[in-house]
Amino acid sequence: AVEAILFLDMINIRYLTGFAGSEGALLIGQEEATLLIDGRYATQARQEAHGVKVFEYQDRIDGIVAVILEDGSKTVGFEAQAISYDTYTRLKNRLKGTKLRPVSDEISTIRAIKGEREIAAIRKAAEISSGALTSVYDFIRPGVRERDLAVDLEFKMRHNGAEGVSFATIVASGTNSALPHAAPSSRKIEDGDVVVIDCGAVYGGYHSDETCTFAVGQANDRQKEVYRLVKEAHDRARDTVRAGVPCSVVDRAARTCIEDRGLGAYFPHGTGHGVGLAIHEAPRIAAKSKGALEAGMVVTIEPGVYIPDIWGIRIEDTVLVKEDGCEVLTKIVKDFIILT
Structure with missing residues (x-):
């Protein structure tokens, strides 16, 4: 004591x-x-x-x-x-x-369960971030540099009311998308690219976190197949979220889905993490996580498949844990969007 x-x-x-x-x-x-x-x-x-x-x-x-x-x-x-x-x-x-x-x-878990004011701030941060991302869809096109797209997206978030960004925005195209935490580079987006965008806004000190994966111009059958798989893993994990469920069980729901298709080696990170005043906080949703979800926690669900030197796909939402399920706080529908 x-x-x-x-x-x-x-x-x-x-x-x-x-x-x-x-x-x-x-x-x-x-x-x-x-x-x-x-x-x-x-x-x-x-x-x-x-x-x-x-x-x-x-x-x-x-x-x-x-x-x-x-x-x-x-x-x-x-x-x-x-x-x-x-x-x-x-x-x-x-x-x-x-x-x-x-x-x-x-x-370590004193901030894990959020109050009404905290949830309202995270919800607003998610609204700002999602709105900014949808507003730059027309800019996700061949010839645009990753770095320029990231700058434009961060400007839109601040212009829409964000105090700042949750983290350095990730814009990763082509082979760069196979790097889970790629930094935006001078690479120009090309026709047929997969583009992963991971971004978040800060509002009232609280963070949001959302990842969308797009195809530019066209998507091949393999890209569509893996996207469907990652979306299925995301949806299974999301549907597992409710108070009382062990964090490791949520991770297992996503991981088993991907492993059963022979791609487990290409899912190298945990399925999610808590979000609040910090972008990464308790609880951690991973295979070896201890503890269970509680109502009022806000966590991400973000499975991904990354095939080295080819491309990667990640889908992420921020969700509020409830007694009987969860509420998705991020706003963009996670269908596979092909931008033409």
Whole structure:
């Protein structure tokens, strides 16, 4: 057991306090919670943070030490993944009478279940992203560079109200589409290409995530066949989603579908992940995932098949877990669209 918890992950700090700055710390102590910031964020912290005392420091380590000593806790938990070895060592050397204990496992899912306000923000982010993607369909044509299409799509998301993009937009055409996380390049789209576009918007701090795969000009029989397979895997996994279902079972629904057609080796990643204030957060939907889905979680369903040096196909939706199923928050229907 711990008497206090030190948070250094700024996403968790935003979740717990409302403070959206880029540096600080939070101690949830025995009697009160204290948000630690430097002078750059003094006004912002007092405007945004709620339910906490604001402590302004000149030096971050000095500030953390002072607040912990004032709190009087003898055992303080901390987020292991959010602290450097240097910071940990300096705190340990200064807090001789205090035991520091990692508690990452215990707090890794604190953001997993979303409230009504959070769901509304994700729904709006998905609406912005889907709308922006459909608005650039005419730009997905031979001769257009992947990089230019990505820039146009990101501009449309911001123009439509996004605070930013969830991640660097993926536009991958031809053989590049066989790379699950390809970066947009100077390659020009060609007739007959498969084009994978993976994008998301940020609204109110919350992210969306959606992937569509298109064919440009024409699609051959093999492309149509694999698209139908990935769509079937996506639909099976989506239809498995409901409260109480183990995350590994959702992954298995998609993976078995692809493995049964002999393409399991070309599906190298998990079926999905949680989405919220971070683009990747709990829960993880993969073969070795522990735990089960709960109502209020928001997760992606994103199976894919990637044939090296040829092309790849991925289909992704963001869904809200409910007691009796799920609601698809992303807006684009996942039929195979051939853009001519």
